[in-house]
Amino acid sequence: MQKIQVIGLREQLEKAMTFLQERNVMEVKELSADITSRINSATKHDHDLELKLANLDFAIKLLSNYEKNSILPSPIILNATNMESIAKTFNYEEAIKQAQRLEEEMVGTKNRLTEIQQDEKALEPWKNLSVHLDTPHVTRTSKLTLGVIGKLDYEKFQKSLSDLGLNIDFHTVSEDQSKAYFSLIYLLADADQISGLMSEYRVQEAELKTAEGSVKQHLHAIKKESTELTHQLNKTEKELAELAKNLDSLKVVHDYYLWQFVREERKNLTGETEYTFVLTGWAKKGALKALKGDIKERAEGVAIVEVAPEEGEEAPVALRNKGFMKMFESVTRIYGLPLPTEIDPTPLLAAFFIIFFGLCLSDSGYGFILFSLTFIALKFLKIPEESKGLIRLLMWGGLVTFVAGIIFGGWFGLTPEQAPSFLTKMVPGANGEEVLGFKGQLINPVGSGAIIFLGLAFALGIIQVLVGLMIDGYWKIKDGAIMDAMLDSFLWIIFLVSLLSLGATGMIESLTPYARLSKNIALGLTIALVLTQGRKSKSIVGKLGLGVLSLYNVVGYFSDVLSYSRLMALGLGTGIIAFAMNTIAGIMVDLVPYVGFIIGIIVIILGHSLNIALSTLGAFIHSSRLQFVEFFGKFMEGGGKDFEPFTRECKYTHLKD
CATH class of the missing domain: 3.30.70.100 (Alpha-Beta Plaits)
Structure with a gap:
């Protein structure tokens, strides 16, 4: 990010603002006190635009209640040219007048209807009264x-x-x-x-209210008026439903004028003299060169100048991921943006997140359904660009889940005996005999493979924790803190690896000869940590004390690794619930004659649909949680401010390039 000032002739302000709004690469900020003390700050407010937007909002809100709703409503996606054309040709003022008139009629009719209904309720017990009112x-x-x-x-x-x-x-x-x-x-x-x-x-x-005639006569008059009012109300609602056909056009007009309103609001952040204006803000460095050249063509005499940030001023953050990595930004944004001085964790979490997601679901049938639904949504539905990232992420998550399901033998919670023959084959059993199993299955998570599954989860946890420390070390070196990188990051990596090696020599017989060497290395690294981790303390006692206390961090690292056991727990949970749904459906078929089969089908559809939804949500939440707590905590503080470019904001529509 680069802080800039846009300076030019006052007569070119509108052209410059329109250009910057179209380019969507600059965040406009308030002028510094140093500048505002020397020039006037613009304080215009366009009440006509504000009133126009309020009236359009009113009409849209009213007519939305009478719009014909489709099962899958499509968002309004248009380019700027089409939106401007609609805004200039559609008679929105007449539509607003009609909406206001019909709303007044409807409110008046409803109020009168409520009033006479209350009268009717009060008079009903007295309908046999012989005395006139x-x-x-x-x-x-x-x-x-x-x-x-x-x-x-x-x-x-x-x-x-x-x-x-x-x-x-x-x-x-x-x-x-x-x-x-x-x-x-x-x-x-x-x-x-x-x-x-x-x-x-x-x-x-x-x-009772005084009126001519008997109570019966008055009740008859009330019923007659009630019928007329109901008819009038239905007529008004039909007119509103007819007017609601223009709802999309009203939404387009609203957003077109919202662009102008936002532009006027940003003008309030400019400083002006009699002949010139100045505007300050942040722009993406990569777009700055083209921005400088293009603005001269659109607004004569306007220039962009690079300036230094004020002391303590923090630049906004814009994530710059393209292609496959772009969709993982939705995960990063849930946690929060990195500081301007920190690395973007998006490409670093991508592989871990997608693998964890697949392991949490671990059912090929569920993965296929998730992939198919999201693929169809992306292919055939008009989805706003800002929402496509998350849907693409779920689509790829479904694909990885499909692969994970093959490895773990997960097919809608079916056992090999229940599954179709094209999914199964004869495989060697635990005692050497031939048993029925799933094709492609490498691990049986509910049998002998449970420990392997848990070990895989821990292995992935160890790798991610070590990668987090490596990133921390790399970023410290990049900032010039080489000593901190070596002693606070890489020394811990070597120490943790030595502890893992020491544990491996005790569990794997072929590595036993290396036990003494591993022990000595771990001991030496322990001493190194004690001597270096308190180095910033001024006293010798403080240095040694902090060094000894730092060894307690080992507990934190192993606690982090244990958190990855949730991958196994969620993976098993998905399959067990799916199996339970199949079992319940089978019981219903056998238990209830004739209609049992239909009940079983309903249980299968509803049960698996609910399991897919909840398991997908759980997979997303827990895979994200592992990134936020166990991974990001090693190298990132977070808390960056999102880059909010001056753009053509839309409330009801979506603008495409």
């Missing part, structure tokens, strides 16, 4: 009360009311499971007695 409840001599009482108290209330011996007109209007609804007309002179009795039995007075 516009009848006065209080006259000079009497009062009408509509009451609601709990069902359990209703009979007692009626008896108590009768015992009062008053001149009343009482009618039960309706009853439901928990309540009773009644009308009561009584003289005002008896109001205190009636009111006291109603309070005693917790009677609630109902207040």
Whole structure:
């Protein structure tokens, strides 16, 4: 990365900004305090663009609810020319007006529908009320009360009311499971007695809206209006569905104006005088030469100048992997980017990750399905470029899984006896007899090969740990810290290898004669570590103390290696679960007459689909975890800031070159 300044005539600012946005190779930064103290900083804000984007967002969000969804929706992938053409020819303003009008109609209709539905719910218990809704409840001599009482108290209330011996007109209007609804007309002179009795039995007075006619007539009018409103709502929704056919065009227009909005926002980071402007940021070194030449052709009088970073300023990081290695960047980015002074770990993790992934799945059938699905997706679906990397990684992971499955005899959890004949052959058994086995199988992970599988996992762990230390040493030498590389990296590599050699002489009989030599080498290297690992301490006691304590790092290295046993655990787990699904399906076939076969097929399909999904997720997570913890920790700190170039940002579409 190279820090640069773009300087030119103010009248060329728009052309320069448009050019830089198209080229996608410069990250625009705020001007330094030194520059802003001498010139004015631009603080423009385009409210029209902001409002336009807000209206487009509103229309897109609204119409998305009425879009015809396909099973496999295709993303919108267009080049800049096509997007500009659509934005300039499509009448998006009219579409927004229609969307706003229809939304207002729909909200109004829904609110009215909700209102009358509430009225209907309130009036339904009173549909048999003989009194009209516009009848006065209080006259000079009497009062009408509509009451609601709990069902359990209703009979007692009626008896108590009768015992009062008053001149009343009482009618039960309706009853439901928990309540009773009644009308009561009584003289005002008896109001205190009636009111006291109603309070005693917790009677609630109902207040119905005043309207002409009876409750039945009003309910009929409500139902009629409800039907009309529902019809109107359906009509509005159909119009919205018709308008939603323009959704793709609205999305294109939105992103076209988003480019302009982003450009205006970046202009706020420029410094301006009466006649000139200055813009600062970072650019990729490889693109700088072409950038300098091309900008002069697009914006006359504009120049790019290389400048030194400020003290403590850290450059952004852009990973530069091509071809096969590009897809592994998705793994690196999960962990985080390296610092500008660190090596890009992407090409270093590639081989380890893909092998670990295959070992974690270790089923040829699953590998074939994973490869086929991802291959079809890449071939026939419109997938955004930024998502293709991960899918390609899974595709290659499926291919490696297929090979690993052949080596370990994994075919959908089938035993050789259950598998088709073209997958099997007669092989020598443990006692020399001929037994049925899988073609190409070299290791039986659930039999005698379990220890071999575990040993393979540990061997891969040892190799990756040592490679991590080698990278650390190489990078220290490149930075000029040769002594640190020799004593903190390569000395540990030799020491760990000597410990492995010492262990091998004790386990392998043919290496026994070298046991004494291995022991002496390991002892000598131990002394070397004690004498060198505390070298940065000022006191002799500190040097020796830190040297002795450094030997404890051996535990950490062996702990790292033990972590690789997860490769075996996940590989076995995939096969065991697959075998269990086959067993359950077989039991269903035998257990349930007639339909057992169908149930078995369902168990097979659902069970294996779930196992493929979970095992693939587990393989990806644990293979990544081994890179992040056991590998990256040896040579990389991480925490780099991603390079965010000034580009034509898209929210709903994908721009292709």
